[in-house]
Amino acid sequence: MKQLLDRPEHEVNKKAVQEDEFSTHNPEAVYRLMAMIGSIKTSMLTTIDRDGTLRSRPMLTQDYQQDGTLWFFSSDHYGKAEELEADPRVNVTYSMPDKSRFISISGLAEIVHDESKKRELWRPSFAEWYPEGSNDTHLALIKVYIQKAEYWDVPSNRLVEILSFTKAVLTGGTYHTAEPHQKLQFETSIV
Numbered sequence: 555m556k557q558l559l560d561r562p563e564h565e566v567n568k569k570a571v572q573e574d575e576f577s578t579h580n581p582e583a584v585y586r587l588m589a590m591i592g593s594i595k596t597s598m599l600t601t602i603d604r605d606g607t608l609r610s611r612p613m614l615t616q617d618y619q620q621d622g623t624l625w626f627f628s629s630d631h632y633g634k635a636e637e638l639e640a641d642p643r644v645n646v647t648y649s650m651p652d653k654s655r656f657i658s659i660s661g662l663a664e665i666v667h668d669e670s671k672k673r674e675l676w677r678p679s680f681a682e683w684y685p686e687g688s689n690d691t692h693l694a695l696i697k698v699y700i701q702k703a704e705y706w707d708v709p710s711n712r713l714v715e716i717l718s719f720t721k722a723v724l725t726g727g728t729y730h731t732a733e734p735h736q737k738l739q740f741e742t743s744i745v
Contacts, residue, residue: 580736584620584738590650590657593650593655594615594649594657595615598611598648599646599698601637601663613626625671625675625696627683628665628694630694634696643660643662644663646658654707657703657706658703660701660702660703662698663697663698664696666695667695668695673688703738704735705736
């Protein structure tokens with residue numbers, strides 16, 4: 555994966571990254587992001603086709619980790635595998651409109667053949683898509699390394715606002731407003 559990042563077409567303007575408004579030190583926001591992903595589960599994974607066209611498809615999130623990695627099952631011989639080989643840049647979105655929760659994740663992805671991780675994440679209900687089970691030779695994992703994430707979570711913000719205001723009134727403390735929109739930057743370590 556590292557060699558994909560070393561390609562000239564994937565070079566990052568480090569100065570621009572340093573100057574943007576994405577936070578790298580907000581553990582509460584990372585925890586909230588992961589909790590939101592866990593409550594939504596189904597995402598839209600967007601890859602870049604060879605002709606530059608963006609392609610999105612629904613994907614069930616198998617695992618998500620605080621270090622900024624997401625895991626999905628996939629076949630290793632269809633379009634998205636070829637697209638990720640050519641260009642690892644992806645966008646993953648989650649949406650729960652009835653609760654005003656939305657997530658947009660930018661990152662890098664790779665196809666991974668990790669038999670122990672496949673067994674760990676496998677559920678019998680997946681046989682509908684992969685009849686040969688976790689032993690299917692074409693069953694692979696997509697591992698997404700989150701670079702940046704942005705989320706909007708209005709309902710929890712209302713509760714936080716009420717609690718924060720109530721606490722300030724009862725204790726004579728200062729009222730701090732919570733922000734329903736957060737921008738996070740992850741330290742992506744790709745091996």
